[in-house]
Amino acid sequence: MSATDTIFALSSPAGESALAIIRLSGPLCLSLQSELSGRNKPLKQRQATLCKYMSINGLELDSGIFLYYPNGASFTGEAMLEFMPHGNPLIVQNIIEDLLQRGLRLAEPGEFTKRAFLNGKMDLSQAEAVADIIHARSNYSLEVARKQLAGSIGFKMSELTDALLEIIAEIEAYIDFPEEDLPMQDPNGPVKRIQYLINEISRLIETNQYSALLHDGIKTLIIGAPNAGKSSLINCLVGSQRAIVSDIPGTTRDFISSFIMLDSFRIEIIDTAGLHATTDQLEQQGIEKTLEQAHSADFFLLIMDATQPPPQIPPEIASLLTDENCIVLENKIDLGNSKDQNDFLKKLPHSRISITEGFGIDAFKEEWVKRIEKTISLPKSSDAIVLNARHTQAIKASHKALSSALQKVDSQDFSELICVDLRAAVDGFSEVVGKIDNEAMLDKLFANFCIGK
Numbered sequence: 249m250s251a252t253d254t255i256f257a258l259s260s261p262a263g264e265s266a267l268a269i270i271r272l273s274g275p276l277c278l279s280l281q282s283e284l285s286g287r288n289k290p291l292k293q294r295q296a297t298l299c300k301y302m303s304i305n306g307l308e309l310d311s312g313i314f315l316y317y318p319n320g321a322s323f324t325g326e327a328m329l330e331f332m333p334h335g336n337p338l339i340v341q342n343i344i345e346d347l348l349q350r351g352l353r354l355a356e357p358g359e360f361t362k363r364a365f366l367n368g369k370m371d372l373s374q375a376e377a378v379a380d381i382i383h384a385r386s387n388y389s390l391e392v393a394r395k396q397l398a399g400s401i402g403f404k405m406s407e408l409t410d411a412l413l414e415i416i417a418e419i420e421a422y423i424d425f426p427e428e429d430l431p432m433q434d435p436n437g438p439v440k441r442i443q444y445l446i447n448e449i450s451r452l453i454e455t456n457q458y459s460a461l462l463h464d465g466i467k468t469l470i471i472g473a474p475n476a477g478k479s480s481l482i483n484c485l486v487g488s489q490r491a492i493v494s495d496i497p498g499t500t501r502d503f504i505s506s507f508i509m510l511d512s513f514r515i516e517i518i519d520t521a522g523l524h525a526t527t528d529q530l531e532q533q534g535i536e537k538t539l540e541q542a543h544s545a546d547f548f549l550l551i552m553d554a555t556q557p558p559p560q561i562p563p564e565i566a567s568l569l570t571d572e573n574c575i576v577l578e579n580k581i582d583l584g585n586s587k588d589q590n591d592f593l594k595k596l597p598h599s600r601i602s603i604t605e606g607f608g609i610d611a612f613k614e615e616w617v618k619r620i621e622k623t624i625s626l627p628k629s630s631d632a633i634v635l636n637a638r639h640t641q642a643i644k645a646s647h648k649a650l651s652s653a654l655q656k657v658d659s660q661d662f663s664e665l666i667c668v669d670l671r672a673a674v675d676g677f678s679e680v681v682g683k684i685d686n687e688a689m690l691d692k693l694f695a696n697f698c699i700g701k
């Protein structure tokens with residue numbers, strides 16, 4: 249793959265639509281603008297022009313809007329053409345075949361963004377944000393991704409780098425001219441500043457915990473005894489018959505998962521097998537799966553049948569429940585013999601509901617949002633930096649290097665070795681924004697993108 253060939257892709261979804269978007273990027277775009285539009289004068293740069301699309305064989309394949317971006321003034325940084333034909337898959341296919349005949353190549357996933365990165369139009373964290381924006385499934389993750397695309401992570405990395413370079417310059421001056429009256433007289437200066445940087449990095453590393461919450465959703469397990477209404481609850485929340493509901497206890501054997509939006513949160517909601525002592529092997533396996541899921545859950549909805557005595561919750565699960573990560577749902581309050589169950593797991597918040605009658609559902613959802621806001625406590629999206637696994641790995645190396653430098657400064661060991669540590673820390677910051685020599689790693693990163701982006 250060379251970065252100088254001309255690539256193209258259908259950037260809109262396949263299938264019938266009002267319009268489609270076909271994007272081209274690379275040096276051939278300069279001549280293609282008149283060849284494809286059949287005009288003998290160039291298109292106005294970055295301006296919509298209604299033209300025919302003429303095939304290599306001189307046939308009119310469609311008419312639509314062309315946009316030409318010159319080298320250096322496009323998303324990829326190369327000359328680009330965008331054509332918006334009618335969204336008929338046949339037209340799109342004819343155009344794709346024509347472009348292949350002209351010697352253009354179909355783009356790999358993320359190849360436009362990869363070129364934008366390689367041409368210096370954005371740093372790597374911004375390129376990653378392009379994919380995050382496309383895949384965001386909640387307004388919160390969208391806002392965080394938007395900030396990242398605007399350069400929030402790059403800005404933070406350059407702030408940390410500048411602070412480190414200043415310390416390096418000071419220490420180097422001291423090493424070169426130790427006898428002169430230089431600031432290193434006060435070794436506390438660098439100690440404090442390196443310590444500050446370590447704290448900043450630790451804070452950033454912690455934000456990685458939100459990455460899974462943003463991308464995968466808040467993992468919420470519905471647990472309870474058989475027949476309590478767990479499957480009825482997932483169906484009610486999802487708004488469709490996702491799980492089988494029946495009055496036969498032990499209906500759900502395997503866990504069933506779906507995604508919902510609760511306020512601005514993306515929730516992965518999981519229905520599980522009823523918890524109780526059983527000799528049925530299949531049911532037992534289902535319960536074991538629930539136990540497994542419980543260990544990685546962020547939140548629990550413990551549902552009980554308010555007409556029955558309180559359920560026995562296995563101690564492995566009971567020990568995971570707190571007033572912050574669990575709501576007890578007293579279900580079936582429409583039935584005359586239902587009782588107040590406040591004494592069951594007293595310390596946990598309770599909501600009284602009837603799923604079949606829809607009683608108490610809105611109040612329960614409000615309580616649920618309040619608990620998530622309090623316990624999962626995502627940082628305010630307006631100032632959030634959320635590092636992904638790749639960023640975290642890179643700055644963990646910076647953290648390690650700075651801790652090693654700190655020990656040396658602490659012991660008044662102002663040797664060249666300190667500067668080696670400090671420079672290693674700078675390398676970690678650079679890696680976050682894109683100083684990556686490994687081509688295979690870059691390919692892997694962009695392979696997660698959509699085709700045409």
Ligand SMILES: Nc1nc2c(ncn2[C@@H]2O[C@H](COP(=O)(O)OP(=O)(O)OP(=O)(O)O)[C@@H](O)[C@H]2O)c(=O)[nH]1
Nearest residue numbers: 474475476477478479480494498499500522603604
């Ligand atoms: N009266 C009444 N019945 C309900 C309510 N919610 C659920 N049910 C009934 O309770 C029975 C069991 O419901 P499910 O949702 O299958 O219960 P489950 O907890 O998934 O049960 P298992 O999968 O067997 O563990 C069904 O007959 C439901 O219609 C409710 O609010 N009121």
Ligand SMILES: [Mg+2]
Nearest residue numbers: 478479499500
């Ligand atoms: Mg069920």
